[in-house]
Amino acid sequence: MSSTNPKTDNNLATRRSFLQASTVAAAGVALNSAGSASAAATEKLAIQGGSAAIPNPNTDAWRWPRYTEVEGEALAKMLMAPDYSDIPALEEEWKEQTGAPYAKAYCNGTSVLLSMYFALNLPPGSEIMVPSYTFFASVVPMRLFGLVPVFVDINPRTLNFDLEDAKKRLTPNTRAILPVHWIGLPCDMDAISDWAKEEGLIVLEDCAHAQYAKLKGKHMGTFSDMAIFSYQMSKPLPGIEGGMGLYSTQEYHDRATIFGHYDTPGIPADSAYKKYHGTGLGTKTRMHPLAAKLIRLQMRDLKERVAAGVAQTRRLNDVLTQLPGLYEQTSGRSDVERLYYEWNMLFIDEKEAGVSRQAVVDALRAEGVRADALAYRLQHEQPLYKEAEWWHHLPTITELPGSTAANATSIALPYFTTDAPEMVEGYIKAFEKVWAHRKELA
């Protein structure tokens, strides 16, 4: 592949500067914002005919994934001589990164969840607590093994598993829980696991969004009996498609693996599942080796990429969260190392702000901000969970006020995946303008 492709060269340059730029712009943004707050009040809002804070938004700022010629060349080489060796290599590297004893690669995160529910080996009718505020794949595969979801609420400010709500939803049939680390913010796995242990529950983790997130220095995915990751292309570690399972025991690893793999190099000769080598159990969920190659290449600067993205988001949010009634997604814990994925999620307290979410979003959009009054699809509201034919017994559907509140208050901004100081400044300017005029908007 040519190294003079301007698009690719530009990608490389942008990527390098993103990884290096973390601290340089911080002081500048803070200074600018101090002076700009009063200026904001005198400027006419774009929605009222004034000029936009960001007349030419950089729509490349949130483009993802950002592959370069390095990935292009590696894939082209593999096409000339295909082989599978990147898959076990990735499994080893993922164990090394996370500290988990067992790992298995899959073609996507959904198939990791499917095989995980098979590996549980629970009797039909067993209930699993899971947030309703999640992607279908966390929940729906349960039904194929007679498992039944019990929907748990989330905290509307963390978008994560609400332990206090879970405590109220325990039934004699509850066997396991599946917290989801939403858009890279770790759940309180210490408190959740302690409680689960007391109640004799199996702990699972959905780390589809948490590729380099930690709690108390421990990688997400290692607080549980089994955990899943997704490498789908929107995710922080993109393989276009792909998934990884982490297992705390050989038994879980072997049972999950045999569900979708006829080839069993990771299953030892003395395993009860070894006899199924060559047949598996009827499905094939092997990762594509091109995906394994992409993921391994993307792992090289994952840590630095996450650090740069978090630093840039802090520069933005540290200013925005000073505005009355505006909050960010956080657990407030200092022992958490999060990452961001897809969205930088803010919340508005309309009473405190003195203006409606929709009025703010409309005004921000006119200023050039890609703001959305996001309402994520809640699983418990979907028809599937209300039709008895698909379940051992119907899931109990109750009100989930935290999930409803999250959908009523969130303002989703894009997560900037590259160094974009002009966008950070522009977003600050736009928010300050809108906030300075919010009484008029109200």
Ligand SMILES: Cc1ncc(COP(=O)(O)O)c(C=O)c1O
């Ligand atoms: C929370 C969650 N779990 C599981 C998955 C499934 O992953 P995949 O798309 O790789 O099947 C996703 C994908 O978006 C997800 O968001």
